[in-house]
Amino acid sequence: MSKQEEISGVHNFLRESTLLKPIKLCYAQLLNIKRYGFKYEYQKIKYGFIRRHESKVFYKKIVISEQERQKQKQETYEKTLCFSILVPLYNTPEGFLRDMIESVQKQTYSQWELCLADGSDDEHSDVGKIVKEYADVDNRIKYKVLEENGGISENTNACIDMSSGDYIVLFDHDDMLHESALYEIRKAIDDKNADFIYTDEAIFSTDYRKPDSYHLKTDFAIDDLRSNNYICHISCFSRELLEKAGKFRKEFDGSQDFDIILRLTEKAESIVHIPKVLYYWRCHELSVASDISAKTYCIDAGKKAIESHLERVGVKADVKSSEIYPVIYKVTYEIVGKPLVSIIVTKQYDEIDDCVASLKENTLYDNYEIIICENIDKRNHAVQNAKGDYLVFVTDGCRFENNEWLTELLSVVQRSDIGAVGCKISHADTTLRDFGITLGVGITCGLSSNFYGMGYDCQGYMGNMYFTHEVSAMTDCGMMVSKKDFQDAGGFDERLSEWFAGVDLCLKLKNAGKLNAINPYAKMVYVHRENRDMNGCYVCDKECMMAVKDKWKDDISYDEYYNSNLTTKCSNWMIG
Numbered sequence: 001m002s003k004q005e006e007i008s009g010v011h012n013f014l015r016e017s018t019l020l021k022p023i024k025l026c027y028a029q030l031l032n033i034k035r036y037g038f039k040y041e042y043q044k045i046k047y048g049f050i051r052r053h054e055s056k057v058f059y060k061k062i063v064i065s066e067q068e069r070q071k072q073k074q075e076t077y078e079k080t081l082c083f084s085i086l087v088p089l090y091n092t093p094e095g096f097l098r099d100m101i102e103s104v105q106k107q108t109y110s111q112w113e114l115c116l117a118d119g120s121d122d123e124h125s126d127v128g129k130i131v132k133e134y135a136d137v138d139n140r141i142k143y144k145v146l147e148e149n150g151g152i153s154e155n156t157n158a159c160i161d162m163s164s165g166d167y168i169v170l171f172d173h174d175d176m177l178h179e180s181a182l183y184e185i186r187k188a189i190d191d192k193n194a195d196f197i198y199t200d201e202a203i204f205s206t207d208y209r210k211p212d213s214y215h216l217k218t219d220f221a222i223d224d225l226r227s228n229n230y231i232c233h234i235s236c237f238s239r240e241l242l243e244k245a246g247k248f249r250k251e252f253d254g255s256q257d258f259d260i261i262l263r264l265t266e267k268a269e270s271i272v273h274i275p276k277v278l279y280y281w282r283c284h285e286l287s288v289a290s291d292i293s294a295k296t297y298c299i300d301a302g303k304k305a306i307e308s309h310l311e312r313v314g315v316k317a318d319v320k321s322s323e324i325y326p327v328i329y330k331v332t333y334e335i336v337g338k339p340l341v342s343i344i345v346t347k348q349y350d351e352i353d354d355c356v357a358s359l360k361e362n363t364l365y366d367n368y369e370i371i372i373c374e375n376i377d378k379r380n381h382a383v384q385n386a387k388g389d390y391l392v393f394v395t396d397g398c399r400f401e402n403n404e405w406l407t408e409l410l411s412v413v414q415r416s417d418i419g420a421v422g423c424k425i426s427h428a429d430t431t432l433r434d435f436g437i438t439l440g441v442g443i444t445c446g447l448s449s450n451f452y453g454m455g456y457d458c459q460g461y462m463g464n465m466y467f468t469h470e471v472s473a474m475t476d477c478g479m480m481v482s483k484k485d486f487q488d489a490g491g492f493d494e495r496l497s498e499w500f501a502g503v504d505l506c507l508k509l510k511n512a513g514k515l516n517a518i519n520p521y522a523k524m525v526y527v528h529r530e531n532r533d534m535n536g537c538y539v540c541d542k543e544c545m546m547a548v549k550d551k552w553k554d555d556i557s558y559d560e561y562y563n564s565n566l567t568t569k570c571s572n573w574m575i576g
Helices: 003-016 021-036 038-062 066-073 094-105 126-135 152-162 181-192 222-227 239-245 256-267 296-312 352-361 376-385 405-413 483-488 498-511 542-551
Strands: 083-089 112-118 141-145 167-170 196-204 213-215 235-238 271-282 317-321 329-333 341-346 368-373 390-395 398-400 418-427 432-434 437-439 447-449 469-471 479-482 515-526
Touching (some): 083 152, 083 181, 094 126, 112 152, 126 141, 152 256, 167 181, 167 239, 181 196, 181 271, 222 256, 222 469, 222 515, 235 256, 256 296, 341 352, 341 376, 352 368, 352 390, 376 483, 390 405, 405 479, 418 498, 437 498, 479 483, 498 515, 498 542
Parallel strands (some): 083 167, 112 141, 196 271, 341 390
Antiparallel strands (some): 317 329, 437 447
16 A cells, blocks of 8 residues: 555545544634634534524424324215325335335325335335335335336326326435325315425434425525425326326436426416425435435436426526535526626715725726716616616625626516525625515515535535525615616605515505515625514614504515514514
């Protein structure tokens, strides 16, 4: 063994050894304290403990009582509706197989069929024996041995061919269903005429009663879905919708579920998200959930699925893996033409020269004009003088971090379905200032700046610091909007301060049928600290708070982009 190989072996040992993990953690914490200060590292550790504790407490809310169990079992329905649960089997370990089947048998809603297509090799004939053991006493279990293993898509299609139910439920052979899963889905179908339904999920490694984490999802958001398959489990859809979208496609194996979810949601008429954990996703050494980086074919198939979707809907964009995680994708939309952008800079700190110098130095897109606005309540007048087709609003407290910030905003706002698009704005110490606003959250006025005050290493929720995603509202600092949409919406309410004027405009755009989004790759730095509360609201603007709250009281009570299981104190995406 060469000296270089010996050194490499030592490095691998130091990196992978569990014995040294406490030392490595302490060393990392010391480095963070040195760089960011004791207070920041303390907060980070404290939030870690809080999250773990709240995760344990949250599981107790998932479990239903015996009284509720019996109530669900005794529910009567005017119309018979059967669910076909599809499970392609392949060399499934006995423990996983039994857990999966028994979780279906425990459903409080009894009208189901379990369709199992087995592509296991000859060395795993015990899979069939175990299934037949259950099928012999439960005729709702259908089992077929496939002549050959055709891969995940073809095997799932074999399950479809076996099925006869009204709705299809996708289910992996190593996972488990919550006992109320089908009951809750049936309720969504009856109440909302849903043809595509998805739920929240828990990820566990050893015991489903002790989840490692939860995926508490947003309601349907096309931008989020184009960037990652956040819907995933459970996915349930009507047979009629499947016939419109088509079956699984073999060329997308590895991300075949992503491909079909994109095709199904394109044609669905009523997509319903149930904000309840009804699926247990097992993470083990052979699962995709364990280590996606080792399965590059999954990454490539996911990229291909998004590209295929974009082609179907007539949108031109570049798709590549994000820097944080290979199956979270950065979608960059093609800019049409080279439109003039009017950048309206409001004077607030007497730093116009510094702001403009930073703008000129760090802006790659060069077809813009700069309009200086002397006062925040004169911005509508400034827009009247703007020559650009698109408007960007900043104050002179802004500095521009990356030279593609304007390109990134423009690439999103040109889409016909987008109203406003905003930046990721940090303070000089790298803590977050603006990253969209959540409605119905916050102890002061029911509005909260997302991840306000969080630190440099915050990845957002489910990685949304690294992909364009939808929000209900944003501040007007760093906001881009088309001049036409701005004027059609009536512009800013000039009685409102910066923070609340942005919320008001976004809600007007939203009510007009537009989407609002944040593009985290458009970055700014705000060099001043303001008097804000823990939710990012300006504490001195109580009149503005009340004006927005009164005007939009029916709209700000609920946010479709924030899960109801999360805290309502502030929008930091911690479990409530």
